[in-house]
Amino acid sequence: MSDSILAIDFGTSNSLVGAYHNGKTVAALPLDPKANDPTLMRTLLYFPNPDLCYYGVEAIDQYIEQDMEGRLFRSFKSHLPNQNYLGTVLDNRILTLESMVGIFLLELKKRAEKALDTSVERAVIGRPARYSMDAVADGFALHRMEKAAQWAGFKEVQFVPEPLAAAFDYRRQIDKEKIVLIGDFGGGTSDFTLIKLRPEGFDKKDVLAIDGCPLAGDALDSLFMSNKLNEHFGAKSRYRLPLSSNVLTMPLGVSQKLNHPAHIVHLKEKDTYEFIREVRKCTITGKDKTAIDRLFILLEDQQIFPFFERIEKTKRDLSQQDQTVFDFNYPGLETTEDFKSSQFVEWAQDTRTRIFEALDRCLESAGLRSDQVDLVCLTGGTAKVPFIQKELQDRFGQQRLQTQSHFHSVLGGLVESAAFWGKGQKVVD
Structure with missing residues (x-):
């Protein structure tokens, strides 16, 4: 058994895997040869029948090829905090949510092991700042992830908050100590970390506050x-x-x-x-x-x-223009509707409020005002939504906002967390 440690960014929409291997960090492993970016695998499961499963781009291809029979699952990570959601049934066979997540994690593990040419039993896995605003539901979601990781064959797992991982990745770009806010806006959650970053070294006391809410792109x-x-x-x-x-x-x-x-x-x-x-x-x-x-x-x-x-x-069109036409032409489902960006902003008011309440809690917990933050680093596709951008600009000023690599920033930090662990230091308790 090798001393390698996988770093897994298990996302609501997309997943990536890096590693700490042979004393070196590996930024992103090839997972999906059919994807435009082979290091990026869509978080999709397709079961044409209970005994067969496809993943990523192949899940979509097979789903279409097999006349869309069977079951295609997407965004299943978002069910984790829901104690009323136990799973589903495939032809009278029970598929629990833990096994659904475990099946996907196991596939990530197999593909990563093939790329590294070694078996791996330890993993650093990213987690949202909050799976749920309810503390019990949040703990329940983490427990489910632990069960899923065991199902996938991992003997030891460390869960690292995704915005904290993004902060580690950003550290490479600074040359002096700064107070940095990391905003990670994904498919399922919006997460924030306030951290004191310096070019070298890390102490857990440098993490000033972590908060978030289970609302984002979806x-x-x-x-x-x-x-x-x-x-x-x-x-x-x-x-x-x-x-x-x-x-x-x-x-x-x-x-x-x-x-x-x-x-x-x-x-x-x-x-x-x-x-x-x-x-x-x-x-x-x-x-x-x-x-x-x-x-x-x-x-x-x-x-x-x-x-x-x-x-x-x-949604993406309305991030670039004032109005667009939704047009879906499948026979029997023909649907045409006009949408305006002003409508979208109005509908999103409650979601936006809850996202920025999480940011306010993060600042309050750290004992900081917005003008005491040196830099704001944004990751995730939802960070590009205009009303999210404008709110951040109003709070921090455009000059302090920086946008990182959409998909790879969290993974970069998880890989660094795996390296800390490999050298005997855990990032979180």
Whole structure:
């Protein structure tokens, strides 16, 4: 058994792996030969049947090639703090969330071991500052990650906050001590670390504060569904149960799953699916019934993934222009809607407030004002959303903002954390 340590950035949307190997750091290992960037693997699982699984770009390719049969899972990391979500069922076989995450971590481990030509039993794995604002749920999520890492075959694991890892990566760029705020805006969480950085050396006391919230890119994507698009798929459909005069609307539990890219796939689970079929039988108008028929096409023809990919493109378009057209042309699901950036800003007000409340808590916990921060280092795609950028500019000034490599900054810090561990020093207790 080697002394190598893997550094795993297990992300909501994308994952990367580096290593501390033979006394040296390895920045990023090739994981997905089909990806534009082979070091970057989409966090996707595709099961055409319970006995076979595909990952990354191949998951998408096989999903399309096999006529979108089976189950494609994305953003499953976001379920970790949800104590009510135990997993799913594949053809009467139970697939727990821990084993779902473990299956993906095991594949990362196998591909990394192949690249290093050695087996590895230790790993540094990134974690959000907070999986949940609830302390119990946050602890539950970390416990699940520990179980998943054991499932994947790791004997020892150290979990390092992702914004702290990004801070380590940024340290390479400074030549004197600075107080730095790291803002890591990913798919599932927005995380902040205030740290005293210097070119060499590290002491745990240098970490002044860490905070965050479980809202980021996926939460912003879901706004397009919840505010406009979901009515095309029965979220507002009305129905009347037999022998009742009460007019009901599609239950909130169904529409909430419909709105979120990580949750919508679970509308296909038997009890929920059968309930929606019963609602369809009891709809009041033809329009209500048609909307639910469209939902069945979305689910049965496996159009969830491409539909949400189109939503994500709409979000990116609105980061560069004042308005755009959402246009989805699959037969039976034809949907065209105009969106304005001003609408997006309005819909995102609560999400933006909660993200920056986490930043304010971080500053308060460190006993610092915004003008005492020397540099602000931003990572993650959501950091590029204009209203996020503007809020940061208003607080810190444009001259103090710096944007790091979108995907590799957290990994760089995790690799450095693995090197600390390999030399006998742990970054966190």
